[in-house]
Amino acid sequence: MVRVRFAPSPTGNLHIGGARTALFNWLYARAKGGKFVLRIEDTDQVRSKPEFVDEILNSLKWLGFDWDEIGYQSKRFDIYNEYAQKLLSAGKAYKEKLPDKPGEAIIFKVPQQKIKMQDLIRGEIEFDTSVIKDQVLIKSDGTPTYNFACVVDDATMDITHVIRGDDHISNTPKQTLLYEALGFKLPKFAHLPLIMGMEGGRLSKRTGATAISDYRKMGYLPQALVNYLLLLSWAPGNNVELVDINEAIKLFDVTQVNKTAATFDLKKLNWMNNQYLKNEDSEKLADILIPGLIEKGYIGKDNLDRGYLVSLVKLFQPRLTTINDFPDWADFFFVEEVKIDPEAEKKCLSQDLSNEFRLFVEKLDKLAEFDILNIEEGFRSLVKELNIESKALIHPIRVALTGKTIGPGLFEVIYYLGKERTKKRLSRWIKGGGDA
């Protein structure tokens, strides 16, 4: 039975790197029909905060990584002490009292030897432990150190595969020594390459957002983020980029993960998010958008026309990079007074188009049916009569109606805006009293 674990420390948010480690562990567990164990590494009493535990758990849930078990290191101090005592009485560890420390620390005597470890991703890695100092097991305040708690936990929780970041590779010989000293069976190790920022080095806040919750706030879909993370250091083959998580479970294999560190590229994530956004069910997308629209005062809590909203979502869906783009781009559908972008006004509405606008309004009034096809037909006939280019009128009308030079097709916009609002917005640009 495969048992893997993800062991975050609640001293901060769940970040991109952690999420990717969680993803690969979760995938491996699901692929092998094993268990995915969560272990909260909260031995640092000062820096660990319960709100970070909540934040991490919520982010994992949002990403869709359900866990089978959860444990907290802070509840296992007795166990760590028990094993430390064993090493002490076996003569493999000793106590030390430092003048500036409260109590005695328990320290592991590091035996000098060569260690060969097998890594599922990298193959054989060799270390000479003579360069490693004796390791503190239990600190003088009675709490265990990371490497010790980690070994005791992984062994006693029957973890079969330790899948973690590359940065732990040099912890592995230290831990291997502890497994041997304690008589524990060694798990299999797989060290994932790190995710780096665009400017090189570790992904950091300077380079961009690192917290998963930030990506959620920025309007990324969890499926898109997971798919993007999946493609960092792993590829399903056959030039496939968009891979459904259930498909990934079938195809994933840790041993095929790359060895090279990957750079986090927001542009590709954006593309990926757009792919998922355009394929997402419009009803579902509307549901995701509703809270934000209510918050902005764009729609009412009680009197919202869901069908109408879904139509608008469909209009913008292919273009959205993030969920948050929708309220920004579709704002003109929800407010009475359109905010006209000054640049757009200068570009498209600086000349007097009173006559053209008035004639267009007349066309709209004469339509047998106010629908997209008829609106376009009316417009086309007007342009023909005026003997002008379509775009000479389309762009000014778009700016007058939406305040923007870009957006969905104009005739759809007019249809969903409705005749009255369209006329009202056009009349503002008709000199000498538009009677709309």
Added chain:
RNA sequence: GACCCCGUCGUCUAGCCUGGUCCAGGACAAGAGCUUUUCAAGCUCUCGACACGGGUUCAAAUCCCGUCGGGGUCACCA
């Protein structure tokens, strides 16, 4: 600095294990154009890489060695 890991287009990668089918394929980005309704969507095209140097071999991105480059770790943090 010591130790460890890594090195294919700007970025993510396929190919490497099992040398020839690779004058290296795909995706993102970028650039150009088309879409005579914009683009933030769509379509088409272009640009662009085996880090370098030695071997081994009839043949090397693929195997070996060295150099260089990048990253990580060296805490009574995790």
